[in-house]
Amino acid sequence: MSNRAKSVRLAYTATSILVIGFIVxxxxxxxxxxxxxxxxxxxxxxxxxxxxxxxxxxxSDFRNGFFLSLRTSLIATxxxxxxxxxxxxxxxxxxxxxRETINTILMSPMIxxxxxxxxxxxxxxxxxxxxxxxxxxxxxxxxxxxxxxIALPWMIRLVTTSLISVPPSVEEAARSLGAGPLTVFFxxxxxxxxxxxxxxxxxxxxxxxxxxxxSIFLVGPDSTTLQIALINxxxxxxxxxxxxxxxxxxxxxxxxxxxxxxxAKLSRAF
Amino acid sequence: xLATPAIIFVAIGLLAPLALMLRNSLNHYDPTELMISxxxxxxxxxxxxxxxxxxxxxxxxxxxGLSTAICLAAGVPVAYFLARHVGDLAKRMLMIVIxxxxxxxxxxxxxxxxxxxxxxxxxxxxxxxxxHKGPLGLMYSSAGVVIGLxxxxxxxxxxxxxxxxxxIDRNLEDAGESLGASHLTIMRRIVLPLALPGILSGSVLCFxxxxxxxxxxxxxxxxxxxxxxxxxxQQIAKVMNWPFGAALAFILMAVTLILTVGVSVLVQRRxxxxxx
Numbered sequence: 001m002s003n004r005a006k007s008v009r010l011a012y013t014a015t016s017i018l019v020i021g022f023i024v025x026x027x028x029x030x031x032x033x034x035x036x037x038x039x040x041x042x043x044x045x046x047x048x049x050x051x052x053x054x055x056x057x058x059x060s061d062f063r064n065g066f067f068l069s070l071r072t073s074l075i076a077t078x079x080x081x082x083x084x085x086x087x088x089x090x091x092x093x094x095x096x097x098x099r100e101t102i103n104t105i106l107m108s109p110m111i112x113x114x115x116x117x118x119x120x121x122x123x124x125x126x127x128x129x130x131x132x133x134x135x136x137x138x139x140x141x142x143x144x145x146x147x148x149x150i151a152l153p154w155m156i157r158l159v160t161t162s163l164i165s166v167p168p169s170v171e172e173a174a175r176s177l178g179a180g181p182l183t184v185f186f187x188x189x190x191x192x193x194x195x196x197x198x199x200x201x202x203x204x205x206x207x208x209x210x211x212x213x214x215s216i217f218l219v220g221p222d223s224t225t226l227q228i229a230l231i232n233x234x235x236x237x238x239x240x241x242x243x244x245x246x247x248x249x250x251x252x253x254x255x256x257x258x259x260x261x262x263x264a265k266l267s268r269a270f
Numbered sequence: 271x272l273a274t275p276a277i278i279f280v281a282i283g284l285l286a287p288l289a290l291m292l293r294n295s296l297n298h299y300d301p302t303e304l305m306i307s308x309x310x311x312x313x314x315x316x317x318x319x320x321x322x323x324x325x326x327x328x329x330x331x332x333x334x335g336l337s338t339a340i341c342l343a344a345g346v347p348v349a350y351f352l353a354r355h356v357g358d359l360a361k362r363m364l365m366i367v368i369x370x371x372x373x374x375x376x377x378x379x380x381x382x383x384x385x386x387x388x389x390x391x392x393x394x395x396x397x398x399x400x401x402h403k404g405p406l407g408l409m410y411s412s413a414g415v416v417i418g419l420x421x422x423x424x425x426x427x428x429x430x431x432x433x434x435x436x437x438i439d440r441n442l443e444d445a446g447e448s449l450g451a452s453h454l455t456i457m458r459r460i461v462l463p464l465a466l467p468g469i470l471s472g473s474v475l476c477f478x479x480x481x482x483x484x485x486x487x488x489x490x491x492x493x494x495x496x497x498x499x500x501x502x503x504q505q506i507a508k509v510m511n512w513p514f515g516a517a518l519a520f521i522l523m524a525v526t527l528i529l530t531v532g533v534s535v536l537v538q539r540r541x542x543x544x545x546x
Contacts, residue, residue, distance in 0.1 A: 019424065020348065113522070120290065120519075213485075238384060253370060
């Protein structure tokens with residue numbers, strides 16, 4: 001390698017370390033800070049403790065929020081799976097007019113800004129309540145609807161990319177041997193696109209779990225998700241319990257991403 | 271039709287609420303009776319006659335433009351580095367490192383930045399080692415908000431640019447180099463023009479996301495730092511002025527659309543001139 005090429009390479013490496021460090025370092029610090037024993041948050045640490053994790057667990061908003069978020073995102077992922085699998089199949093295999101339009105409609109929850117979609121849903125739910133007396137905003141069903149909307153486009157995006165790579169001839173062969181459409185789907189197609197379905201489900205789950213902008217309109221006594229509990233707490237307090245909750249979430253999301261990486265090229269989801 | 275249930279779900283959960291919101295934006299607001307059915311443009315007119323809300327929009331636009339520009343400048347070298355100088359395994363690992371901060375959620379990421387930017391935080395402690403005294407003043411400032419925003423947007427920019435750089439034929443760069451061009455010339459005359467569509471889509475994505483940012487302006491900017499998305503939230507969920515909140519939401523989407531389409535058309539026209 002020439003000297004010039006070496007110095008170019010060095011410049012790129014140095015810039016990239018700086019930029020990636022800028023993105024990642026805040027997370028490193030918040031994980032570190034969650035172990036500080038300082039009563040009032042300051043640097044450097046006086047010692048280390050696990051006490052903030054116990055305290056975070058004792059704050060019912062965090063504990064309940066965590067389980068509510070887990071449950072809501074799991075249900076939302078299942079809804080997205082039930083609606084998204086057949087839809088992806090139609091989008092890739094179907095031959096009909098207006099396929100682009102349908103794709104745009106199904107992707108629109110991802111395109112419309114979260115605050116706009118969330119406020120529209122909130123007002124819609126309240127109008128339905130005026131008309132029918134059925135309370136949706138502030139209940140867990142409202143939250144599930146909002147989170148399923150978040151999950152659906154991610155599912156469809158990752159499942160369709162993996163379906164496109166499967167030649168229809170595989171399914172045609174099974175059909176010509178006498179298999180019915182459901183048998184073909186469950187015995188032939190699904191095993192082939194398994195990795196896309198897993199990656200789609202994980203992305204759907206993660207994006208639902210971390211949602212803030214849609215959920216913030218739908219909070220109520222039984223619908224305060226972990227993200228909402230976090231920003232409510234942050235508005236008045238800043239101490240190491242935040243660090244403990246953040247560390248748990250960072251661990252969970254990193255784990256899910258590592259699993260997803262085994263099944264799909266991560267950058268393809270964007 | 272297999273897609274029907276999904277379409278119905280999106281129609282009920284998003285399209286119908288949006289249509290209702292568009293209709294609401296034409297209604298009249300009364301402080302005691304809240305929303306009164308009407309067909310009036312008063313909410314839109316209120317926005318354009320009130321300098322406070324124009325200030326909010328203007329702040330949102332310049333913060334987004336600045337954040338996007340910084341992301342582009344910082345994202346190009348990283349994306350190019352990942353595309354040209356890194357092996358497969360290292361790249362996979364770095365992708366995860368870049369994606370974790372992106373998918374960690376706005377609440378956690380913003381709290382991490384509060385820890386850094388706080389007057390008693392990491393950065394202040396670090397600068398203190400070099401004799402810096404006094405408050406940093408980064409919390410509750412536009413500089414703090416821009417820093418928080420670019421940390422969310424950079425991963426998007428890097429991923430978009432990286433896939434574009436990877437699709438560019440390496441031989442073109444080698445040819446330029448063998449003809450004696452410096453690296454900067456190769457970037458300026460070969461790589462960046464070829465990557466222009468990707469640069470454009472990455473920038474548009476970053477701009478849209480920061481126009482709609484909520485958590486960063488609220489938590490880092492504080493209660494007196496007004497941007498559009500938090501203002502929409504305030505009007506609809508707190509003030510309960512649905513007509514004006516709806517109008518704000520549509521103004522936000524319209525301005526974002528006009529600016530991104532406008533810039534895209536301008537850049538593409540320049541691009542066509544270049545390639546001729």
